[in-house]
Ligand SMILES: [Zn+2]
């Protein structure tokens with residue numbers, strides 16, 4: 001039987017079920033993520049086909065750039081997910097880790113924009129640290 005993880009926003013207006021979740025979270029220290037979530041975004045990459053959403057009518061989207069949206073619950077304001085909106089691109093939803101009922105067995109696999117991380121905190125463990133320049137170079141490469 002496929003593993004699933006469930007979660008919901010603060011008010012319960014949006015519920016999610018993820019099938020076959022990865023156990024590796026990504027963190028992002030970029031300025032937009034910092035403002036979006038209050039300090040650092042931690043998210044689980046989920047293929048569109050593996051994400052079931054209940055309460056889609058409560059999902060609002062903020063177009064944060066020409067290529068992506070950041071979704072939130074229109075009732076309670078909880079961060080939901082980030083996804084690319086480029087036509088023809090595979091849609092991965094980067095689902096906010098805080099929504100999940102159970103985060104056991106999950107770890108932070110990588111940190112993006114590591115050179116932009118505030119001094120106020122540091123995560124335990126040996127995540128892969130990726131700087132802003134390294135990240136921007138990786139998304140600009142033609143095979144992405
Ligand atoms: Zn809500």
Ligand SMILES: [Zn+2]
Pocket residue numbers: 028029030031032033034041
């Ligand atoms: Zn970010």
